[in-house]
Each structure stands twice: as structure tokens, then as C-alpha cells.
Amino acid sequence: MSTSRGPSVRQRRLAAELRRLRERKGLTGDEVAERLAWSTAKVSRIENARTGAKISDVRRLLDLYEIDGARHDDLVSLAHDAAERGWWEDYRDLPSPLADFIALESEATAVREWGSTVIPGLLQTESYARHVIGGWSALATLPPQELERRVEVRIRRQELLRRANPLELSVVLDEAVLRRRIGDRKVMREQLEHLRRMAELPGVNVQILPLDGAHSVLAETFILLEFSPVHDIVFPDIVHTESLTISHFADETVTYMYRLAYTSLAGQALNAADSRRRIIEVRDAW
Template sequence: MRQTGSPTVRRRRLASELRRLRDRAQLTLEEVAEQLTWSATKVSRIETCRVGVALKDVGRLLDLYEIDDSKREELIDLARDSRKKGWWQAYSDLSSEYTTYIGLEAESTSMRSFASVVLPGLLQTEDYARAVIRSALLISSPGEIERRVEVRMARQKLLVQEEPLRLWTVLDEAVIRRPIGGGAVMRSQLKRLLDVANLPNITVQVLPFAIGIHPGTNGAFEILEFPGLADPDVVFMENFTGSLYIERETDVYRYTLIFDHLRAKALDPDDSRRLMTKAIAQFD
């Protein structure tokens, strides 16, 4: 059975529901804050999922919005679930941005990913991951780097659980050509990539240099899809200063079209495997 119930997704859904109920009650942030003797900032942070919300605060909001008993019970249960801890929260040194991403990833049923520089974390070997993490955490201790590697490997269980994550990834050819960690690490990584590309829930395509310029030159991104209709798709992007989550329907649709364009331009899975096999020889 697929492991579900990510508290991150529950918090996101709860925040969305509370925002919708306030709109239905035709109250502004300031009006809610005044009636509950809170700050408008507190109400905003709850509705944007920037902070967790106590059960008593959820109850006060539902009283204010005059929610009936059946809906109230549903939302209180949702709030209770949102306060549970995921396995990743045992790693206290992880940033809140990273734990938010892991929580969303843990609940997603499918992911469409474009990688322009390095492989997606879900497909990395330990040695490849260690080289990537070490390059990003220049002043971190060896212990911190190893904990990050451990977390990355734990995330990969999503691909082999009973109801596994469906992953469709398009890799710029630079990803399979760039020497990361040395020749032996790259050979092992590309062999691992060929192995996972044969799994029924994973599709790997390579976007060859020969196609020239393409929409993905703006950077890597992922589109995460969730099982419930109440949890719309999210686009995730990362840069040096933080993470960006795109949730507006029109923007998510735009990234969906970009991904469709990229996979249409990429080599088909069989030709992609042949190119990856040839790339292994580069690192002999």
C-alpha cells in the first residue's frame, strides 16, 4: 500500500481551506485579526502555510466562520493530522524549505522533472549524491554531508514501494556528460540510471545537444501531482537563495506545456538508453 498522509500536504490543504472559508465569510485579514485579537500577519501566515496552526486556533477560526458540525469535524481532523511528524523531521538540521519539499514529494503520486545540470536526487547514487552535496555545502562538516546523503537515499524508497511514485524525467545531455565525482562515480551513476530506466514507473529521456536552444534553458523544475482533488499540482524550482513553489493554476499549466515540449524534443526512451550507454565509455 502506498504510504500517504504527509503532514506537509495536510498543512497546505488546511491553509487553503481556511483561506477559502474566510473569503466565503466575506472577511478581510484585518477583520479576522481584530475579532480574534490576533495580528493580521498571524492570519496571513496561517493561510499561506508559513506556520503551523494550533488546534484551538483552528477552532476559533471555524467558530468565527460559523462552520457546521460535519465540516468542522473534518477540518479539526485535518488540523490534527497536519501536526504529525514525518520521518524526515528526525533530521533536525534540515532547513524548513527542504523538509517542506520532502513532505510534498512523499505525498505525490507522480512527478515530471526537467534536469539541466545534475540528476534529480531520486535517481542519484550515494557517491554521486555525496559529490553534489559536498559542492553545494562548501563549509559544512563531513557529518552534515553524510546526513544529507542519508536523507537523499531514504527519499528514493518512493520509487520502489508497493504503489511507487511515477517519475518522468527529461535530462539535458549535459547531465550525463558532466564529470561529477570522477570517472568511476559517473560510470556507476550512469549504469544505475540505465537500471532504473527499465522500471515500469520510471521514464527517462535525454534532450540532446543537437536540438540547440529550448525552453528548459531557464533552469530545472519539477511538477508534483497529488492524489486528492483538494491538492492541486505544484511546480518546484530551486536556486542559490531558496526554493520557489508555483501553485497558481495558469502558471502550473504553463510549466506543463513546457515539459510537454521538452519531452517531445527529447530522444525517445530507447534512444535515450542507447545514448546513456555510449556516455559510459566517456568515463573509462
């Protein structure tokens, strides 16, 4: 199993800004390499976030590009942030696509998710999550210890909703998800009660798309990750989708299409108050 890690959002922001500053200065990668006595390959790796940029290297680049004052300090701070390890990197057995997704999710400002199969991971109980991941384990033959670590990781991800500056989470759920049994009836009752409570958090909005309502958009589960500018450096929104065998990050050129799909689904779903009543109704049925 590959455990290689893709660049974090902070690393990508820093790389893009360093490339922009070089181009604004009118320098080529070869010229930068010559002036700093580096290889051209090193400049390319830094500007494409294929390697973590050392703080000393960032300072040398900023000096070359004649960046000083507050802008200099901002970029050095970003370089320090980019060098920090994420908590998920302690779980070395995580598949690379999952680790990459967690890294992106951890730095997102807002998440908009359409759920057509199961309760979103950020809103799952431990028991529900164990049954969901256990289902995948039946196909991927995860050892029991690794299964428990995956459950632990899923629960740790939920800290995003309770941190000082919580993630803004908006979810549209197909009503079929509430009625699809995962585990036994007790697991489902606990999960729907948990979903009801989570929907009352200030930054969480849950809407239910009724089975008997209009379904103009028939789409697989997708997650739209949105990022606010950091030190005036913009990072594009990203869409994540999954199938049985593939975890896929959609090209930013199609992100707008998914945003329109989410807006359409949210417009056809019950409002937040009616959605909570529907969750309670199905919870009691379980």
C-alpha cells in the same frame, strides 16, 4: 544557518480551506476572533499557515462555520495529517530552502524535471551524490559529518519512488549530463547503470535529449511539482529552480510556462526505449 520551517502542503491546504469557509459564511477575521475570544492575529496566522492549527481550534472553527458530516470529518483528518512531523525535520542542520523543498516533494503526486547539469537527486547513487554535494561543500565549507548527513537525506528522499503509492517521476536529461564526469570513471559507470535500472521502475520515465538533437528551449534545471486534490482541496503546482546561491520557488503565474518548456523538451528528446539504449552506450564508454 536558519532552520525555520515553512508550512507543509497539508498545512497550506487546511489554511486555504478554513479561509474559504469563513468567507462563505460571510464573516470577517475580526468577527471570528470576537466569537471565539481569540485575537485577530491568531485567525490570520491560521488562515495563512504561519502557525500550525491545533485540532481543538479547527474543531471550533468548523462548529462556527456549521460544517458537519463527512466534510467535518475530512477536515479534522486533514488537520491531524498537517500536525504530523516529516522525517526531514529530524535533520535540524538542513537549510530552510532544502527542508521546504523536501516537504513539498514528499506530498507531490508527480514530478517533472529537466536536468541540464547533474543526474536528478532522486536518481543518484550514494557515491555520485557524495561528489555532487562535496562540490557544494567546497564552497560552503560543510563539515564532514554534515556532508554525510546531506548524502543520507538525499538517499532517503528516494523512498518516494518505492513507497506503496509511488511518486510519478518524469525526467528529461541533457545528454551532456551523462558525459560530464562527477567523481571517477567507476562512479560514473555505477551511476549510469543505476539510472538505467531506475528508468525501468513503473512510475519512472527517463528521456535523453541528444547533444546533436534540436534544442529549442535553453533553460536551467527546473523541477515541476504536481499535487492531486486531497479531500477535494486543490493545491497549485509549483516550480523549483536553483542557482549557485539561490533556491527559488516560482510564482504559480509562471508555472504554465515551465510546463510548456518541459513538454517541448520531452517532445525533442529520445523516447524511453531509445533513451535507455543511449544510457547503456554512454555507460559502456565510461
